[in-house]
Amino acid sequence: xxxxxxxxxxxxxxxxxxxxxxxxxxxxxxxxxxxxxxxxxxxxxxxxxxxxxxxxxxxxxxxxxxxxxxxxxxxxxxxxxxxxxxxxxxxxxxxxxxxxxxxxxxxxxxxxxxxxxxxxxxxxxxxxxxxxxxxxxxxxxxxxxxxxxxxxxxxxxxxxxxxxxxxxxxxxxxxxxxxxxxxxxxxxxxxxxxxxxxxxxxxxxxxxxxxxxxxxxxxxxxxxxxxxxxxxxxxxxxxxxxxxxxxxxxxxxxxxxxxxxxxxxxxxxxxxxxxxxxxxxxxxxxxxxxxxxxxxxxxxxxxxxxxxxxxxx
Amino acid sequence: xxxxxxxxxxxxxxxxxxxxxxxxxxxxxxxxxxxxxxxxxxxxxxxxxxxxxxxxxxxxxxxxxxxxxxxxxxxxxxxxxxxxxxxxxxxxxxxxxxxxxxxxxxxxxxxxxxxxxxxxxxxxxxxxxxxxxxxxxxxxxxxxxxxxxxxxxxxxxxxxxxxxxxxxxxxxxxxxxxxxxxxxxxxxxxxxxxxxxxxxxxxxxxxxxxxxxxxxxxxxxxxxxxxxxxx
Numbered sequence: 001x002x003x004x005x006x007x008x009x010x011x012x013x014x015x016x017x018x019x020x021x022x023x024x025x026x027x028x029x030x031x032x033x034x035x036x037x038x039x040x041x042x043x044x045x046x047x048x049x050x051x052x053x054x055x056x057x058x059x060x061x062x063x064x065x066x067x068x069x070x071x072x073x074x075x076x077x078x079x080x081x082x083x084x085x086x087x088x089x090x091x092x093x094x095x096x097x098x099x100x101x102x103x104x105x106x107x108x109x110x111x112x113x114x115x116x117x118x119x120x121x122x123x124x125x126x127x128x129x130x131x132x133x134x135x136x137x138x139x140x141x142x143x144x145x146x147x148x149x150x151x152x153x154x155x156x157x158x159x160x161x162x163x164x165x166x167x168x169x170x171x172x173x174x175x176x177x178x179x180x181x182x183x184x185x186x187x188x189x190x191x192x193x194x195x196x197x198x199x200x201x202x203x204x205x206x207x208x209x210x211x212x213x214x215x216x217x218x219x220x221x222x223x224x225x226x227x228x229x230x231x232x233x234x235x236x237x238x239x240x241x242x243x244x245x246x247x248x249x250x251x252x253x254x255x256x257x258x259x260x261x262x263x264x265x266x267x268x269x270x271x272x273x274x275x276x277x278x279x280x281x282x283x284x285x286x287x288x289x290x291x292x293x294x295x296x297x298x299x300x301x302x303x304x305x306x307x308x309x310x311x312x313x
Numbered sequence: 314x315x316x317x318x319x320x321x322x323x324x325x326x327x328x329x330x331x332x333x334x335x336x337x338x339x340x341x342x343x344x345x346x347x348x349x350x351x352x353x354x355x356x357x358x359x360x361x362x363x364x365x366x367x368x369x370x371x372x373x374x375x376x377x378x379x380x381x382x383x384x385x386x387x388x389x390x391x392x393x394x395x396x397x398x399x400x401x402x403x404x405x406x407x408x409x410x411x412x413x414x415x416x417x418x419x420x421x422x423x424x425x426x427x428x429x430x431x432x433x434x435x436x437x438x439x440x441x442x443x444x445x446x447x448x449x450x451x452x453x454x455x456x457x458x459x460x461x462x463x464x465x466x467x468x469x470x471x472x473x474x475x476x477x478x479x480x481x482x483x484x485x486x487x488x489x490x491x492x493x494x495x496x497x498x499x500x501x502x503x504x505x506x507x508x509x510x511x512x513x514x515x516x517x518x519x520x521x522x523x524x525x526x527x528x529x530x531x532x533x534x535x536x537x538x539x540x541x542x543x544x
Binding site for chain 2: 067070199200202203206209211212215257258259
């Protein structure tokens with residue numbers, strides 16, 4: 001078991017670029033200007049890089065949200081942060097601000113976190129179940145706003161928004177991937193830097209406070225960092241749900257350790273998970289790829305219900 | 314070097330004024346809902362205010378680290394979110410300023426058998442023992458104990474009494490309903506009722522028969538220096 005998962009993961013990453021509608025011979029990829037060369041370097045590899053880092057970022061964000069809001073079901077998606085980013089991005093599409101899509105995605109995410117924060121401070125003792133309800137209310141509000149944007153948009157914009165909300169890992173070349181790679185690595189480094197504080201926060205807020213942790217500062221820094229990162233990821237790939245929910249839980253079950261010890265495994269396996277989901281999406285034999293968000297949601301929806309039921313008992 | 318709170322009021326507490334000399338110990342008594350824990354949370358900073366002075370420094374101006382050196386609060390229950398934190402891990406996290414090692418501290422209240430248990434699975438008495446040991450490891454100048462003996466069996470109560478009395482704690486504030494414990498500890502006593510301090514004086518003065526009658530009426534009996542509820 002100890003070696004099985006890492007080896008399997010590496011195998012998935014290595015095989016992934018070679019499987020798809022157009023099979024690729026390993027010997028052809030280094031011949032410049034060949035079709036294989038273009039597909040491998042310009043399409044498949046960037047796509048796998050995007051899949052890996054998006055998954056890694058979302059998984060780590062989920063782990064951090066679960067720890068900071070101390071609820072196994074709070075992730076940037078269940079609390080509406082990703083919906084906020086989606087709305088911001090759709091706003092940018094409809095009003096022709098295509099160069100600022102990422103910025104608006106980020107603003108949408110931030111807006112949600114600020115709303116959540118101001119509401120949390122009014123709830124005594126971080127009542128996280130109420131926070132989840134706030135997240136649901138926010139999501140409803142955002143989907144209503146998204147409807148308004150649909151209403152205002154023309155046909156091609158509507159189509160663009162719909163495709164966007166399904167989630168997609170389509171990228172051409174590595175140019176667009178750098179903000180994503182950078183933000184996911186920075187988020188990981190930040191989380192590792194705050195590892196000890198996170199461990200104390202996992203006992204209780206009061207205990208962390210009494211043990212000399214600047215609770216408010218750590219919380220604020222990490223939540224803002226997660227929001228920025230999720231904003232960047234969502235503006236690039238669209239909302240890809242449930243990665244941040246499923247993977248941290250599975251990792252916790254396998255490792256039987258607390259979140260501060262699972263930062264790197266969650267990061268890595270969430271990345272691999274999305275690469276695998278993408279591999280499935282690309283190879284189901286349909287004429288075009290199934291949107292990645294559909295695959296993760298099909299897996300994640302039932303898992304979420306399972307968690308709800310298990311939490312009750 | 315003293316610690317104080319001056320004429321503080323909020324929706325629970327009214328006109329609280331209290332001064333502690335350096336290394337002075339205090340017992341807080343009072344009926345349920347009198348505001349004892351509220352006062353404790355105020356003193357340790359969990360409830361923010363600008364009115365608390367610890368060792369001549371305003372509490373809210375201290376850095377989190379410096380504050381943790383000055384004061385610690387031990388709640389009546391061990392609340393913990395993460396199921397994978399064991400007793401040993403919790404105690405390791407608690408070790409800040411004390412010279413005593415985690416293993417030594419574990420021995421003081423026989424926690425050896427529990428070290429690999431998750432903190433979430435402990436009984437309330439076990440929680441209290443873990444919390445007490447954690448206070449030794451924290452080693453703050455002032456430690457507030459909120460009902461440290463509430464869930465303990467008689468043998469454990471004696472152990473904890475000895476620990477509370479011992480030199481491993483610098484200065485302590487103990488909230489309790491156990492009058493025998495309060496009497497035996499012998500520290501200065503404040504008695505709280507409806508958010509206000511109704512008595513502040515020496516242990517001896519508090520346990521004068523007339524004084525006791527005033528606070529407890531006929532619900533309390535003194536038998537051979539023990540205080541028994543008159544059921």
